[in-house]
Amino acid sequence: MKGVIYSINRNATIVDLSHQVPRHDIEAGAFVLCTSYRYFPVGTIHVAVVDPGVGTGRHILGLSAGGYYFLAPDNEILKYIFHQYDPEIVFQLNDQRYFLRPVSNTFHGRDIFAPLAAHLSNGVPLAKMGTIVNNYHRGTIPQCSINTNQITGTVIYIDRFGNLITNIPGECLRQQNFTIILGTLTIENLSNSYADVSAGQPLALIGSSNFLEIA
Amino acid sequence: MKGVIYSINRNATIVDLSHQVPRHDIEAGAFVLCTSYRYFPVGTIHVAVVDPGVGTGRHILGLSAGGYYFLAPDNEILKYIFHQYDPEIVFQLNDQRYFLRPVSNTFHGRDIFAPLAAHLSNGVPLAKMGTIVNNYHRGTIPQCSINTNQITGTVIYIDRFGNLITNIPGECLRQQNFTIILGTLTIENLSNSYADVSAGQPLALIGSSNFLEIA
Amino acid sequence: MKGVIYSINRNATIVDLSHQVPRHDIEAGAFVLCTSYRYFPVGTIHVAVVDPGVGTGRHILGLSAGGYYFLAPDNEILKYIFHQYDPEIVFQLNDQRYFLRPVSNTFHGRDIFAPLAAHLSNGVPLAKMGTIVNNYHRGTIPQCSINTNQITGTVIYIDRFGNLITNIPGECLRQQNFTIILGTLTIENLSNSYADVSAGQPLALIGSSNFLEIA
Numbered sequence: 001m002k003g004v005i006y007s008i009n010r011n012a013t014i015v016d017l018s019h020q021v022p023r024h025d026i027e028a029g030a031f032v033l034c035t036s037y038r039y040f041p042v043g044t045i046h047v048a049v050v051d052p053g054v055g056t057g058r059h060i061l062g063l064s065a066g067g068y069y070f071l072a073p074d075n076e077i078l079k080y081i082f083h084q085y086d087p088e089i090v091f092q093l094n095d096q097r098y099f100l101r102p103v104s105n106t107f108h109g110r111d112i113f114a115p116l117a118a119h120l121s122n123g124v125p126l127a128k129m130g131t132i133v134n135n136y137h138r139g140t141i142p143q144c145s146i147n148t149n150q151i152t153g154t155v156i157y158i159d160r161f162g163n164l165i166t167n168i169p170g171e172c173l174r175q176q177n178f179t180i181i182l183g184t185l186t187i188e189n190l191s192n193s194y195a196d197v198s199a200g201q202p203l204a205l206i207g208s209s210n211f212l213e214i215a
Numbered sequence: 216m217k218g219v220i221y222s223i224n225r226n227a228t229i230v231d232l233s234h235q236v237p238r239h240d241i242e243a244g245a246f247v248l249c250t251s252y253r254y255f256p257v258g259t260i261h262v263a264v265v266d267p268g269v270g271t272g273r274h275i276l277g278l279s280a281g282g283y284y285f286l287a288p289d290n291e292i293l294k295y296i297f298h299q300y301d302p303e304i305v306f307q308l309n310d311q312r313y314f315l316r317p318v319s320n321t322f323h324g325r326d327i328f329a330p331l332a333a334h335l336s337n338g339v340p341l342a343k344m345g346t347i348v349n350n351y352h353r354g355t356i357p358q359c360s361i362n363t364n365q366i367t368g369t370v371i372y373i374d375r376f377g378n379l380i381t382n383i384p385g386e387c388l389r390q391q392n393f394t395i396i397l398g399t400l401t402i403e404n405l406s407n408s409y410a411d412v413s414a415g416q417p418l419a420l421i422g423s424s425n426f427l428e429i430a
Numbered sequence: 431m432k433g434v435i436y437s438i439n440r441n442a443t444i445v446d447l448s449h450q451v452p453r454h455d456i457e458a459g460a461f462v463l464c465t466s467y468r469y470f471p472v473g474t475i476h477v478a479v480v481d482p483g484v485g486t487g488r489h490i491l492g493l494s495a496g497g498y499y500f501l502a503p504d505n506e507i508l509k510y511i512f513h514q515y516d517p518e519i520v521f522q523l524n525d526q527r528y529f530l531r532p533v534s535n536t537f538h539g540r541d542i543f544a545p546l547a548a549h550l551s552n553g554v555p556l557a558k559m560g561t562i563v564n565n566y567h568r569g570t571i572p573q574c575s576i577n578t579n580q581i582t583g584t585v586i587y588i589d590r591f592g593n594l595i596t597n598i599p600g601e602c603l604r605q606q607n608f609t610i611i612l613g614t615l616t617i618e619n620l621s622n623s624y625a626d627v628s629a630g631q632p633l634a635l636i637g638s639s640n641f642l643e644i645a
Contacts, residue, residue, distance in 0.1 A: 002230045003255035010228075010256060013440075015432045023376060039433035039540065041440060055408025105408050107423030110254065161453060193485025193535050208537030217445045218470035225443075225471060234449075238591055270623025320623050322638030325469065 001114040004100060008118035017046075020160045024052040026077050030139075031157040031165070034080030035209040037068055047109075047117045048072040055105035059092040060112060061136055062126045069126075071117055073108075079139025093130035144168045151178075153212065163207070164214040170206035180204045182214055216329040219315060223333035232261075235375045239267040241292050245354070246372040246380070249295030250424040252283055262324075262332045263287040270320035274307040275327060276351055277341045284341075286332055288323075294354025308345035359383045366393075368427065378422070379429040385421035395419045397429055431544040434530060438548035447476075450590045454482040456507050460569075461587040461595070464510030465639040467498055477539075477547045478502040485535035489522040490542060491566055492556045499556075501547055503538075509569025523560035574598045581608075583642065593637070594644040600636035610634045612644055 005012050017036055021029045029050035037046050051058075051073045059074040065085035071093070072078050081087075093112075096103075098119050100111040116129060144153035144167050153168035164182075173190060180187040187204045194215060197203045207213035220227050232251055236244045244265035252261050266273075266288045274289040280300035286308070287293050296302075308327075311318075313334050315326040331344060359368035359382050368383035379397075388405060395402040402419045409430060412418045422428035435442050447466055451459045459480035467476050481488075481503045489504040495515035501523070502508050511517075523542075526533075528549050530541040546559060574583035574597050583598035594612075603620060610617040617634045624645060627633045637643035 003251065003259070006228065006230075006259075007254065007256045013436065015436070036433065039437065041433070041437045044433070044436075053408075053410050056410045104423035104425070105420065106428075110423065193483075195483050195486045205535065208534035208540065210534070213536075218466065218474070221443065221445070221474075222469065222471045268623075268625050271625045319638035319640070320635065321643075325638065 001110050004110055004114035005118040005121075008115055009121050012118060012121055015040075021050055024050065026050050026052070026075055028157055030077045030079055033077065034084075037070075037081075038066070040068070042067040043069075045069040045071065045117050045120055047113050048077045049109040049113050050077055051075065051108060054108050059133060059136065060094070060108070060116070060130075061090055061133070062093045062116070062120070062130060063087045063090045064126070069120060071113055071120070074136050076137045076139030079141060082138045083141050090133055090136055091126045091130040092133040092136075093126070095129045098124065098129045142167050144172070146172060155214075156211075161215075165207060165209065166212045166214070168212040170210045170212065173206065173212060180212075180214070185214075187214070216325050219325055219329035220333040220336075223330055224336050227333060227336055230255075236265055239265065241265050241267070241290055243372055245292045245294055248292065249299075252285075252296070253281070255283070257282040258284075260284040260286065260332050260335055262328050263292045264324040264328050265292055266290065266323060269323050274309070274348060274351065275323070275331070275345075276348070277306045277308045277331070277335075277345060278302045278304065279341070284335060286328055286335070289351050291352050291354030294356060297353045298356045305348055305351055306341045306345040307348040307351075308341070310344045313339065313344045357382050359387070361387060370429075371426075376430075380422060380424065381427045381429070383427040385425045385427065388421065388427060395427075395429070400429075402429070431540050434540055434544035435548040435551075438545055439551050442548060442551055445470075451480060454480065456480050456482070456505055458587055460507045460509055463507065464514075467500075467511075468496070470498070472497040473499075475499040475501065475547050475550055477543050478507045479539040479543050480507055481505065481538060484538050489563060489566065490524070490538070490546070490560075491563070492521045492523045492546070492550070492560060493517045493519065494556070499550060501543055501550070504566050506567050506569030509571060512568045513571050520563055520566055521556045521560040522563040522566075523556070525559045528554065528559045572597050574602070576602060585644075586641075591645075595637060595639065596642045596644070598642040600640045600642065603636065603642060610642075610644070615644075617644070 002014050005014060018032045021032055029048055033046060033048050046068055053073060053075055061074050062071050065081055065087045070078055070081055093116050098116055100115050103111045119129065142154045142156060144151055151168055151172055153166040155164045156167045157165040159165060185202055187202055191197060191203045191205045203215045205213055217229050220229060233247045236247055244263055248261060248263050261283055268288060268290055276289050277286050280296055280302045285293055285296055308331050313331055315330050318326045334344065357369045357371060359366055366383055366387055368381040370379045371382045372380040374380060400417055402417055406412060406418045406420045418430045420428055432444050435444060448462045451462055459478055463476060463478050476498055483503060483505055491504050492501050495511055495517045500508055500511055523546055528546055530545050533541040549559065572584045572586060574581055581598055581602055583596040585594045586597045587595040589595060615632055617632055621627060621633045621635045624633065633645045635643055
């Protein structure tokens, strides 16, 4: 993909966001993207190619949200972005003039996403590379349920260190007394850092994504 | 290697082609190079350091082919390049003025390849860094054999997802009826995409390198 | 981290020194840094974030040595640098104006190290980002002991290929007859390259870091 991008825009700056997303794991890709994209300069083009439907008729979406561009297959990998911004205009990018030819059936990252992103970085507008689409897949965000004396959430991502990241936001847990119950495991205190417990001990803290993590 | 390159050419653009080539696996390196190099801009310098003979007397080759530069040990890792282009002039790069000093016995990537590539990117011609060589190792390309009603090929690469990539070109298989026999496994149909079968099912398709793949 | 750096200095050149340092392994990080830093251009900013104490009160050090800048937690990861240069001025970087806000408890690489490095690359002096500190942790370098007829050293790093790298410098071993004893293993000869023995055979050589290696 990098060779293709540099062939179209020699001055591109390319960053691999993560090499940790398991193949075909859209949930993991959606989470990594949503916790990372906003640390990049405004105007950055985020290309999210977790794409088990490659080679089928699934659309390729292009949109602008929060000052960033996003290119991704229409498979809910952008669900957190749609949830945060509700973008007014979403394009399906289908103008083959901006694809590499011939297009393979198994590597659209190289043959479609990379050239689209490179042309976009060169100033070609999304409107020129596709048409407006309305019936794309927005996806649903797993919400935690908050009752009087109980918050129930879900593990939405396991990072490469084995930490379990839940969908319980840090705000819900500050300045309250509580017990964390995870299967048969009970953790009484929220820690401030990994160094608070001995190696091997379970630990709960508000992680760098501002969600409750179990380490 | 990157530090050395930037020390000589501060404005270099460096791309890691793959972190997936197993150590000392020249066949895998040759395949990854041959399926990737042409997606880069013309003038790109491809440095192929799969080099089990590092520290021995093996030569370091430098050549121009198809609009690209290639630097590699003389161990057949460029065999697909030689097969496709049959370059007229190949140099052995032996002018130690363009090496890092002292040269270690185990890390020529850092001490020889990186500085040679950086000087080349700065405009130093190959002819100045070495002498013409004729008796380098061209290697042989495993050919598939095509009979009236049977094509026999070889698995030449296993990618990081475990897909088996054969040396049977896609052209040979289009618009024909056939059965794929792989050991005790039989596949009747060529698929168009990974989504054509359920997870865990064997699948045959023409991959992004335009060869028959078994996934 | 890269997004944060580019947000502050769009023209930064960022290199990942290694993806091989195991999590929380300060010894390995110290070794990788010490064998790599000098291959980069003078003025390079080396950021060493192996940081098991993230979120505790440990300081963040910033210093200039040998023409390079180093940013690291105060956990001895710079011990080889301190040993080689004995820098006159070391700062603890504590001016929160140069941090990302809010600072998480678990990802100071993104929230503190990356913005500090980016501001430094933009020309902000270390003195402006912190205050001079004297009681930082210099660490100790494992020395090999040299007797009349025996040199005893320690394995200080195991690289990703499984090679054992000792702290016995190459200089100590040249032009002498010796036997290498490693547990129950005995190696009579020093090899010049990996190709000197058959695959699977043990081998001793002076590696690219100029230390005795057992492969």
